[in-house]
Amino acid sequence: MNNTSLSVLPPMPHPTPTTEPFWQGLAEEKLMLQQCDDCKEWVFYPRTHCSHCLSSNLEWQQVSGEGEIYSFTIARRPTAPPFAGMEPQYIAVVQLQEGVRMNTVIANATESDLKVGVRVKPCFVHTPDAQTLLYFELA
Amino acid sequence: MGLKGEAAIVGVADYKNERKYTGPRHFFTEQFADLTHRALVDAGLDKNDLDGICCTAIREANMFAPATLAEYLGLKVNFAEIVDLGGATPVGMIWRAAAAIEMGICQAVICAIPARPIPSNPIPSPTADDLRFYGSTSANWGSPQAEFDVPYGNVAQNSGYAMIAQRYAALHGYDERALAKIAADQRSNAQANPNAAFYGKPASIDDVLASPVIADPLHILEIVMPCAGGGAVLVVDKALAAKSKNRPAYITGCGERLESKSMTYQDDMTRTPVGPASQSAFAMAGKKPADIDVVEPYDCYTITVLLTLEDSGFCAKGDGMKFVTEHDLTYNGDFPVNTHGGQLGAGQAGLAGGMSQVIEGARQIMGKADDRQLSRCDTALVTGTGGIMSEQSAIILEGG
Ligand SMILES: [Zn+2]
Numbered sequence: 001m002n003n004t005s006l007s008v009l010p011p012m013p014h015p016t017p018t019t020e021p022f023w024q025g026l027a028e029e030k031l032m033l034q035q036c037d038d039c040k041e042w043v044f045y046p047r048t049h050c051s052h053c054l055s056s057n058l059e060w061q062q063v064s065g066e067g068e069i070y071s072f073t074i075a076r077r078p079t080a081p082p083f084a085g086m087e088p089q090y091i092a093v094v095q096l097q098e099g100v101r102m103n104t105v106i107a108n109a110t111e112s113d114l115k116v117g118v119r120v121k122p123c124f125v126h127t128p129d130a131q132t133l134l135y136f137e138l139a
Numbered sequence: 140m141g142l143k144g145e146a147a148i149v150g151v152a153d154y155k156n157e158r159k160y161t162g163p164r165h166f167f168t169e170q171f172a173d174l175t176h177r178a179l180v181d182a183g184l185d186k187n188d189l190d191g192i193c194c195t196a197i198r199e200a201n202m203f204a205p206a207t208l209a210e211y212l213g214l215k216v217n218f219a220e221i222v223d224l225g226g227a228t229p230v231g232m233i234w235r236a237a238a239a240i241e242m243g244i245c246q247a248v249i250c251a252i253p254a255r256p257i258p259s260n261p262i263p264s265p266t267a268d269d270l271r272f273y274g275s276t277s278a279n280w281g282s283p284q285a286e287f288d289v290p291y292g293n294v295a296q297n298s299g300y301a302m303i304a305q306r307y308a309a310l311h312g313y314d315e316r317a318l319a320k321i322a323a324d325q326r327s328n329a330q331a332n333p334n335a336a337f338y339g340k341p342a343s344i345d346d347v348l349a350s351p352v353i354a355d356p357l358h359i360l361e362i363v364m365p366c367a368g369g370g371a372v373l374v375v376d377k378a379l380a381a382k383s384k385n386r387p388a389y390i391t392g393c394g395e396r397l398e399s400k401s402m403t404y405q406d407d408m409t410r411t412p413v414g415p416a417s418q419s420a421f422a423m424a425g426k427k428p429a430d431i432d433v434v435e436p437y438d439c440y441t442i443t444v445l446l447t448l449e450d451s452g453f454c455a456k457g458d459g460m461k462f463v464t465e466h467d468l469t470y471n472g473d474f475p476v477n478t479h480g481g482q483l484g485a486g487q488a489g490l491a492g493g494m495s496q497v498i499e500g501a502r503q504i505m506g507k508a509d510d511r512q513l514s515r516c517d518t519a520l521v522t523g524t525g526g527i528m529s530e531q532s533a534i535i536l537e538g539g
Binding site for chain 1: 273274278280281283285286287288289291292293294295297301302305306308309351352353354355357401403
């Protein structure tokens with residue numbers, strides 16, 4: 001659970017048949033990642049074919065979501081008009097312990113918390129649109 | 140393998156960069172024709188010499204841009220190419236043209252990018268909004284960016300480049316004065332370029348650092364200013380180069396590297412694709428960084444220039460800030476960089492922004508760079524950068 005509420009609703013993702021299990025997982029507060037049955041590498045974002053070996057034998061696995069901030073920025077102007085009112089945006093790239101990286105927002109943090117290498121964990125943000133976004137917060 | 144250096148730039152043309160364009164409006168077909176005519180006049184060649192066309196997407200046609208343009212210009216061509224590499228497009232165009240010429244399928248290729256506003260559409264297009272909102276990020280359904288970048292606000296360019304800079308800072312430290320000096324030195328160069336958007340408006344390191352932070356650590360004066368403009372480059376074979384009235388700038392080396400769309404997934408955000416691209420260009424030309432008289436690196440942000448200098452081998456990884464601090468990057472300096480002001484000093488005319496670097500490299504070799512002309516310029520390295528360091532290209536130009 002989380003205490004993150006959004007003052008402005010960002011543009012929502014529109015899942016595809018391939019990505020649906022990822023978003024469905026988030027709705028249930030589970031982080032689902034694909035792992036390749038052939039080369040055993042982790043794959044993100046969700047695909048039909050492994051980005052390491054192009055095998056189509058990808059299996060969904062639940063992971064803890066523990067990781068660290070790979071990089072971040074504090075956007076002091078809205079990055080696009082739909083984000084007006086959300087600034088400063090704490091935009092980050094998080095690297096999970098499985099090695100994959102993803103775009104996210106750091107929630108429940110102050111500016112001084114934002115550092116490359118800081119440990120983070122998932123923060124599931126349920127929106128009024130019935131979509132769940134994957135933010136992260138300090139672990 | 141690679142280019143033998145038998146194709147040369149012999150003519151260039153560009154529009155003045157203008158932040159608020161108030162002149163007559165023309166379609167891309169019309170601007171393309173005008174830029175082509177100007178480049179031919181500059182070279183002292185004529186339309187009948189042309190048998191190749193290289194373009195970007197045009198506003199008037201979603202598909203078939205080369206055919207639309209060739210027909211409009213009344214050209215029958217043996218090489219028809221459209222390049223879609225964002226800011227790396229202009230450099231990508233030049234080496235493709237050179238390769239086609241060296242293969243012998245054509246003798247003269249016009250590479251042009253219009254970037255002035257077109258006439259106002261009486262029937263507004265509903266798709267223009269997404270383009271305006273998200274810059275290089277696609278919000279189309281099914282695009283990975285629409286699902287995994289846009290909802291988190293990592294859209295357009297500023298946040299991506301800012302995160303590259305933050306990662307660099309965490310690994311190598313961050314001297315903001317060194318980054319600001321890149322913008323200030325290039326702004327100095329723009330004072331000798333009447334076509335620059337910031338002509339008559341110098342800016343010091345302190346001015347850059349006093350400007351608002353847009354996305355930490357990037358100040359607004361470390362980010363390009365969009366403007367109207369346009370540019371064209373004429374690439375020809377040896378026989379036509381001998382007929383041209385300009386000193387030819389032969390394309391002796393090239394390279395290209397694309398690693399991802401979002402920078403999120405790059406193996407190492409601080410080691411950029413221009414590394415392999417420049418290495419390829421140097422190896423093909425048989426040159427090394429110390430042989431280069433002028434560097435015209437793509438400069439959407441100050442961090443782009445810093446990483447391009449490091450990854451192209453002018454200094455070691457992590458030494459870029461010391462390097463730019465110790466060198467004078469102006470046209471009077473010991474290490475001239477973006478002698479026309481770059482896009483930071485001259486403005487970014489859409490996709491034609493990167494063409495300004497090709498044009499300036501060629502002009503320095505031709506000896507036609509006016510008040511900013513280097514006393515000696517026989518060799519130039521020009522780079523292009525598309526997306527968020529997604530795709531980068533490099534060429535080496537040498538005077539004939
Ligand atoms: Zn695999």
